[in-house]
Amino acid sequence: MPWQDNSGKGGSQGPGRGPTRGPWGGPPKPPGGGGGGQGPGGSGKGPGKGSPPDLDELLNASRQRLKRAFPRDGAPRPPQINRQTALLLVAGVGVLWGLSGIFQVGASDRGVITTFGKYDRVVGPGLHWHIPYPFQAAVAEKVTELRETLVPAGGSQRGSSAGLMLTGDKNIVDVVIRAQWQISPETAAPAGQLPPVARYRLLIDNPENLVLAIAEAAIREVVGRNELDFIQTEGRGVVMEQTRELMQQALDAQNTGVIITSVNLEKAEPPTEEVNQAFLDVIAATQDREQYINRAREYANKVVPEARGAAQQILEEARAYQAQVTADARGQASRFDAIYGEYAKAPEVTRQRMYLETVERVLGPMNKIIIEEGGQGVVPYLPLNELNKKAPQ
Amino acid sequence: MRGNALAAAGVLIAASFFIIANSAFIVSESNSAIVLQFGAPVSEHREAGLKFKVPFVQNVVMIDKRNRELDQDALEIIAANQERLLVDAFARYRIINPQLFFQTVRTIDGGELRLRTQMNQTVRRVLGEVPVDDIVSGRRNALMVRIRELLGASVREIGIEIIDVKIRRADLPAQNSQAVFQRMIAERNQLAQQFRAQGNEEAQKLRAQADREATEIRATATEESEKLRGAADAERNAVFAAAYGKDPEFFAFYRSLIAYEEALRKGDSTILLSPESEFLRYLNNVKGRR
Secondary structure: OHHHHHHHHHHHOOOOOOHHHHHHHOOOOHHHOHHHOOHHHHHHOOHHHOOHHHHHHHHHHHHHHHHHHOOOOOOOHHHHHHHHHHHHHHHHHHHHHHHOOEEEEOOOEEEEEEEOOEEEEEEOOEEEEOOOOOOEEEEEEEOOOOEEEEEOOOOOOOOOOOOEEEOOOOOEEEEEEEEEEEEOOOOOOOOOOOOHHHHHHHHEOOHHHHHHHHHHHHHHHHHHHOOHHHHHOOOHHHHHHHHHHHHHHHHHHOOOOEEEEEEEEEEEEOOOHHHHHHHHHHHHHHHHHHHHHHHHHHHHHHHHHHHHHHHHHHHHHHHHHHHHHHHHHHHHHHHHHHHHHHHHHOHHHHHHHHHHHHHHHHHOOOEEEEOOOOOOOOOOOOOHHHHHHHOOO | OHHHHHHHHHHHHHHHHHHHHHHEEEEOOOEEEEEEEOOEEEEEEOOOEEEEOOOOOEEEEEEEOOEEEEEOOOEEEEOOOOOEEEEEEEEEEEEOOHHHHHHHOOOHHHHHHHHHHHHHHHHHHHHHOOOHHHHHHHOHHHHHHHHHHHHHHHHHHHOEEEEEEEEEEEEOOHHHHHHHHHHHHHHHHHHHHHHHHHHHHHHHHHHHHHHHHHHHHHHHHHHHHHHHHHHHHHHHHHHHHHHHOOOHHHHHHHHHHHHHHHHOOOOOOEEEEOOOOOOOOOOOOOOOOO
């Protein structure tokens, strides 16, 4: 591509529509148009792409350049120089070929080297060399870096059924787990086996899919063994650990060289919005229960002390009554005693006086009507109504 | 001449390259190779490395020998208790006998078609023998092992080894899921109702206890107060009796006077008096009437 871009730019000065030149830059025929005049210089820049016409051009160009350098020397010289340059060329190509065996293995990688397709060795991080193509080949694979697998793949939104699983008590729960894993960085291997990274790379088809499928099978198996409440509450840790163990067992049984470092239960929720509402309502109900009880306690805490206060009041009133009544009685009794003492000295006179004084006081403010007994000429007519009417005024 | 020699060398080199390219081949760790002569297999190479064959008359077919995945679409199976279940199982397999594989099914696609059919049958057969509960929880692992063994035995004849079979998911069909959701909702509603009822029960108990306690406290106080009042009245009576007992006749007179005064204190009463009355006995008669 860079080479096409160069030629495109060279030619674009003529027609003047430079940047849009890309689409018709497809066929590799750069010198045809604008670049024709300065062919050798322009095409000399990018011979490495190696398509046959380019090679010819390169040879033509160098020959012309040589002719220009030594214009008058005839036939005998070119073969000598040709051999020299050919040797140089061969040596250069040989060096380049040798250098192409150098490769770098990143800090978190391991390199797997194969000889004619057969496993040769595993190398750690650093700069390495292998016998170049076509004898040996090297591939690097990240090992210490953690990879993640989400089940269901890509997580799940509410309403999708991807994460729904049957629990042991035949409920349905919406689960998302995130498994973190890596390839064992071990470079040694037991006899007759390849090291883990080579097994991962060479002996397994689509290993990431394998981890996903095993994760899915494992979490469903674990969820299927346990009850809904357990999975959602205190059993989360157990579910994660059991899933991890199951995955590891399955991967080990298949000799994959994968290590599951952790399984995290990201979500374990009711499957649909309606079910979720019902679950939330249960939580609300437990709170309601507490609230009802607390209100009743409040009531009790109010009513009982109030009753105690009222009881105290009743008692105090009774005591007051007692004090009042007995004091009153004693007072009246002593008054009577005093009067009686006086009376005993002169009964008739005292009696008369008391009577008159009292009647005087009593009759003083009253309406009085005095009627002769069996009175002659007086009609004993009593206007009771009028008398009564007067009273309120 | 020199040019001819050069040309001859070039031709020779080209020819030997062509022959080498046609007789040597590379078998990678991921494949095994079968060498065919006029279409019939003559040898196989399971080990990786650089191998040779007779040029032109023999050709090579590579057969993948990796641990491969066979995914299957979800199957609706009917368990022993007549319940339906959507089962999605997958198998990992490996071609261990490339020659046999090539002779019987030729290609990976052909092999997987056969494998899928076999797996479909085996899964249905094994899971159809047990109730849903066993598939979902109880014996999942044992069932998977059984499927693996049966399937392994049936595909050995096409050169395939079954590494593992796992039930990826075993779920209820959509309409049954709805029923489960409804049941879950009903269960939760029941639970919520129970909690609220418990709350009410407990609250009512507490209120009733409090009310009883309050009533008891009041009643005890009332009892005590009545006793006190009774004692007070008794004392009063005793005091009066002691005082008035000295002269009951005078007491009657004295008490009557007090009562008249109390009863008639308000001045709005009208009284009819006879001149004959005790009070007016001197009104008409200076000496009194008697």
